Amino acid sequence: MTEDEVVAELESGMTIGIGGWGSRRKPMSLVRAIARSDLTDLTIVAYGGPDIGLLCATGRARKVVYGFVSLDSIPLEPHFRVARQNAAVEFAEFDEGAFYLGLLAAAHRMPFYPTRAGLGSDMLTMNPDLATVTSPYPDADGHHEELVAIPAFDIDVSLVHMNRADAGGNGQFLGPDLYFDDLFAKGAKRTFMSCEKVVPIEDLLDEGTFHTLKIPRLFVDGVVEAPRGAHFTECPPDYGRDEAFQREYAATAKDPEAWAAFRERYVDAPGHDAYLAAVDAREGSGS
Amino acid sequence: MSTPATIDEVCAVAMAEAFRGDGEILCNPIGTTPIIGGRLARATFEPDMVMTDAVSVLAANILPVGDDEAPRLVEAWMPYRDVFDIVWSGRRHVVMGASQIDAHGNQNLAAIGDWRQPKAQLLGLRGAPGNLVNHVTSYWVPNHSTRSFVPTVDVVSGPGYDRVAELSRFIRDNHEIRRVVSNLGVFDFANDEQRMQVVSVHPGTTVDVVVDATGFELLVPDEVPETRLPTDEELRLIREVIDPDGLRRAEFR
Numbered sequence: 001m002t003e004d005e006v007v008a009e010l011e012s013g014m015t016i017g018i019g020g021w022g023s024r025r026k027p028m029s030l031v032r033a034i035a036r037s038d039l040t041d042l043t044i045v046a047y048g049g050p051d052i053g054l055l056c057a058t059g060r061a062r063k064v065v066y067g068f069v070s071l072d073s074i075p076l077e078p079h080f081r082v083a084r085q086n087a088a089v090e091f092a093e094f095d096e097g098a099f100y101l102g103l104l105a106a107a108h109r110m111p112f113y114p115t116r117a118g119l120g121s122d123m124l125t126m127n128p129d130l131a132t133v134t135s136p137y138p139d140a141d142g143h144h145e146e147l148v149a150i151p152a153f154d155i156d157v158s159l160v161h162m163n164r165a166d167a168g169g170n171g172q173f174l175g176p177d178l179y180f181d182d183l184f185a186k187g188a189k190r191t192f193m194s195c196e197k198v199v200p201i202e203d204l205l206d207e208g209t210f211h212t213l214k215i216p217r218l219f220v221d222g223v224v225e226a227p228r229g230a231h232f233t234e235c236p237p238d239y240g241r242d243e244a245f246q247r248e249y250a251a252t253a254k255d256p257e258a259w260a261a262f263r264e265r266y267v268d269a270p271g272h273d274a275y276l277a278a279v280d281a282r283e284g285s286g287s
Numbered sequence: 288m289s290t291p292a293t294i295d296e297v298c299a300v301a302m303a304e305a306f307r308g309d310g311e312i313l314c315n316p317i318g319t320t321p322i323i324g325g326r327l328a329r330a331t332f333e334p335d336m337v338m339t340d341a342v343s344v345l346a347a348n349i350l351p352v353g354d355d356e357a358p359r360l361v362e363a364w365m366p367y368r369d370v371f372d373i374v375w376s377g378r379r380h381v382v383m384g385a386s387q388i389d390a391h392g393n394q395n396l397a398a399i400g401d402w403r404q405p406k407a408q409l410l411g412l413r414g415a416p417g418n419l420v421n422h423v424t425s426y427w428v429p430n431h432s433t434r435s436f437v438p439t440v441d442v443v444s445g446p447g448y449d450r451v452a453e454l455s456r457f458i459r460d461n462h463e464i465r466r467v468v469s470n471l472g473v474f475d476f477a478n479d480e481q482r483m484q485v486v487s488v489h490p491g492t493t494v495d496v497v498v499d500a501t502g503f504e505l506l507v508p509d510e511v512p513e514t515r516l517p518t519d520e521e522l523r524l525i526r527e528v529i530d531p532d533g534l535r536r537a538e539f540r
């Protein structure tokens with residue numbers, strides 16, 4: 001598939017789950033394809049990075065659901081900061097572990113999973129729809145503990161980026177951390193996977209052991225080959241984060257003119273190849 | 288003899304002292320000064336603690352702070368998801384920052400102003416809500432002032448003692464704010480009221496300075512000692528092994 005063919009499967013108002021973590025292994029070629037589409041009113045569910053920042057800044061997101069939104073080396077995603085301070089998007093902010101349970105519940109088709117995270121903090125104040133449940137089992141004192149019920153995220157489509165995949169959708173991560181990409185795939189009605197390189201199934205064990213094959217094709221509905229598809233986020237061992245480019249992106253949050261130019265040049269580039277050409281052509285680019 | 292300790296080194300040692308007695312737990316400091324403190328504690332008086340390399344493994348060797356290339360002596364794979372298993376097991380002591388903190392230890396990392404439309408969006412709740420109800424937490428506040436030590440925090444990310452008093456036995460048993468280290472002094476809550484009290488003030492500071500820089504009433508014992516100075520061995524470890532590039536000084540400029 002191509003990025004645009006994936007976007008053609010999406011509809012305004014959908015809830016989109018996005019894998020990766022912060023500014024790490026984000027399916028950026030797919031995110032940009034959404035950003036330059038005419039989709040609106042999306043709900044984005046992610047351990048957020050520039051995916052959430054871009055979809056807020058381009059007006060695609062109506063609501064964002066997250067455990068955090070960070071660029072790692074820049075602790076707070078600056079476009080997300082602007083969206084929050086302007087109240088430009090609805091939001092649901094979760095404790096990082098509670099967010100994991102929302103994904104896990106989705107993957108297991110459970111209505112919720114219980115946790116203590118949120119009790120005593122303003123997580124419950126900020127999410128007035130969050131309910132508590134009472135444990136059916138007594139503790140040592142005979143009391144029945146009250147717990148927060150984290151509801152399953154209702155994800156229509158998830159997007160993840162892998163290092164390698166075969167054409168059937170078996171995905172392989174070769175870096176140090178899968179993050180939650182398997183749960184995004186299992187917890188969504190449909191999942192599209194981009195990857196650095198599509199390889200024949202016979203070659204899947206050439207670069208990593210079977211432990212790296214954590215997303216079976218059962219949970220994948222389409223594969224997009226996108227070399228450097230996670231740029232400017234990191235995708236080890238294939239490449240690290242493009243910190244210079246990330247700084248350029250981050251700086252545009254404070255400067256509407258710079259953002260307009262960035263958007264025209266990179267976000268609205270007609271396709272991933274055009275984007276990479278623009279990235280490689282920029283002043284000071286080492287490549 | 289080493290050259291005399293500077294304030295950043297005093298703070299790193301005060302942070303290390305937060306881990307004294309912890310034994311075999313995940314020492315999980317966040318931020319440069321806390322990381323130096325944690326690595327110093329493990330290199331000296333808490334050798335059984337485990338620590339991440341700030342990426343995805345538990346590393347058994349003492350790593351220089353901020354050095355992504357330093358060789359790791361890997362003892363376990365610790366992807367991000369597995370950290371929650373440790374959080375929920377209770378075998379963890381985290382050090383977080385606090386943009387605001389109050390007399391009961393309520394911490395705000397999330398937002399300044401009304402969270403619906405914040406004046407300043409901060410990092411967010413992050414893992415604080417889950418951390419506080421599961422295991423020991425300490426805080427590092429490099430800019431002690433009436434803007435950071437406040438009567439009421441704008442958003443509660445990590446709940447303090449007054450809020451936890453209303454919660455379950457499990458949570459009350461597992462919640463502990465071990466200490467708060469600022470650029471001026473060391474504080475804890477080890478009193479009947481569970482309110483913030485002065486443990487020590489750093490060399491070069493007085494109790495009056497600390498009280499004036501605090502936006503709520505601090506409990507002040509009759510005798511307030513000075514925060515202890517690093518030993519020569521601690522200074523050597525900080526300067527030559529853990530932070531040879533002097534990253535610790537950035538928070539004190």
